[in-house]
Amino acid sequence: MHIPEYSYPLYRPPSEAKSLIFQITEGCSYNKCTFCGMYVDKKFRIKPFEEFKYEVDGIPEYTKKHIKRIFLADGDAVIYPSEGLLKILDYLQEKFPNLESIRSYAGPQALLEKSFYDWRAIFSRKLDMLYFGLESGNNEVLKIMNKGMDADEVKEKIRGLQKIGFDFSVMVILGAGGVKYTSNHAVDSARWISEVNPKYLSLLTLFLRRGKNYFQYIDTPRFRHLIDEAAEFIENIRGEGIIFRSNHVSNLFSLKGTLDRDKDRLLEYLSNVRSHCAGKGILESYPDFYQENI
Ligand code: SF4
Numbered sequence: 001m002h003i004p005e006y007s008y009p010l011y012r013p014p015s016e017a018k019s020l021i022f023q024i025t026e027g028c029s030y031n032k033c034t035f036c037g038m039y040v041d042k043k044f045r046i047k048p049f050e051e052f053k054y055e056v057d058g059i060p061e062y063t064k065k066h067i068k069r070i071f072l073a074d075g076d077a078v079i080y081p082s083e084g085l086l087k088i089l090d091y092l093q094e095k096f097p098n099l100e101s102i103r104s105y106a107g108p109q110a111l112l113e114k115s116f117y118d119w120r121a122i123f124s125r126k127l128d129m130l131y132f133g134l135e136s137g138n139n140e141v142l143k144i145m146n147k148g149m150d151a152d153e154v155k156e157k158i159r160g161l162q163k164i165g166f167d168f169s170v171m172v173i174l175g176a177g178g179v180k181y182t183s184n185h186a187v188d189s190a191r192w193i194s195e196v197n198p199k200y201l202s203l204l205t206l207f208l209r210r211g212k213n214y215f216q217y218i219d220t221p222r223f224r225h226l227i228d229e230a231a232e233f234i235e236n237i238r239g240e241g242i243i244f245r246s247n248h249v250s251n252l253f254s255l256k257g258t259l260d261r262d263k264d265r266l267l268e269y270l271s272n273v274r275s276h277c278a279g280k281g282i283l284e285s286y287p288d289f290y291q292e293n294i
Contacts, residue, residue: 004055011038012071013131013169014248015200016103019071024052024088028075030107033135034146035176037209039075046080049087056095068100076107078130082118089125099126106130108149111157120164129167129199132158137192138184141177144218151192158196169200172233174226174251176206178218182229190236197239201259203230203246207289215293224274224283226252231270234263252287 007026012019027042070092072078078085092099104127111132114122136142137151158168170193177185193201205226208214215221221229230246230253237259244266246255253273257266277283 004058007042009038009042010073011075012073013103013105015169016069016071019069019103020067021071021073022052022055022088022092023047023073023077024080024085025074025077028107029079030076030109030148032146032148033210034144035173035206035208035210035214040210042074046084049084049091052088053091056091064096065098067096068098070096070099070102072102072104072127075105076110077104078106078114078122078127079110082114082121086121086125089122089127093125101129102127103129103131106132108132108147108154111154111161112149116160116164119161119166123164123166128165129169130161131169131171132198133171133173134189134192135171135173136176136185136189137172138177138181138188141181141185141188144178144181144214145176151188155192155196158198162196167200168196168198169202170196170198171202171204174203174205174229174233174246175221178215179221179225180218182221182225183232186229186232187236190233190238193242194236194238198242201237201239201242201244202248203233203244203251203255204248205250205252205287207250208293212292215290220286220290220293222283223252223277223285223287226287227270227274227277227283230255231267234259234266234270237263250289 004022006023024047027039027044029044031039135145135147139151172189239259242259244257244259255266
């Protein structure tokens with residue numbers, strides 16, 4: 001018996017805590033976002049099928065029977081060339097008899113590059129949910145982030161993939177537009193989310209692990225900007241049944257609910273946070289992790 005040998009750092013969404021992870025790629029094929037330090041020290045690599053197969057084969061049969069969910073890592077594992085990815089998915093079906101769902105992060109390049117024909121074949125092999133870092137629905141902000149995508153182009157592709165049956169968990173990053181673009185970022189991201197209506201939505205807070213001068217031309221947001229931006233974002237979402245979470249380690253306040261149903265409660269909570277912090281100097285202060293960017 002041998003277990004998968006991971007190359008670290010290894011990231012997965014919090015909701016994949018119970019999934020078995022196979023790293024079919026290592027690092028991020030793009031690795032150029034100005035804010036992201038997840039894979040800066042990791043050279044991108046596509047794992048050959050034989051190496052992946054060796055890891056699967058090393059798992060005892062009785063363990064395989066209990067696996068229901070698999071997460072494919074690293075950063076955008078679905079960038080794996082389609083033919084090889086289908087072979088991997090076929091092998092997973094063959095070896096894990098009770099497998100219900102396979103998930104992965106998906107970068108914009110992989111989403112756009114693969115044809116709908118390929119995505120249909122992928123979906124039919126139980127890869128049915130993708131985690132996508134939109135970060136912002138505003139193209140100016142995306143340029144600052146060097147995300148390498150156009151928000152509308154990706155939106156259309158994702159809507160096509162939803163018609164195939166894919167579920168999406170979308171991440172938006174609070175503070176990504178600094179002070180200058182705070183409102184444009186909130187409103188355009190809310191519009192994008194409303195039009196896509198993903199199953200899950202996470203609101204994280206920008207946490208700079210790479211570009212320390214990120215806020216140079218757009219001003220570093222203070223605590224009050226982040227509260228107001230979260231409120232403007234939630235206020236403008238028109239989607240229905242979106243499971244919303246803002247309780248990542250990067251978040252300064254914790255929010256969870258279902259949009260639109262819990263919108264008023266979430267806005268009231270943010271308003272209470274604002275009132276509670278008023279007059280204590282907190283609203284005008286910077287989050288600790290922005291201190292070196294002021
Ligand atoms: S944000 Fe995603 S696409 Fe950008 S460098 Fe980080 S892992 Fe890669």
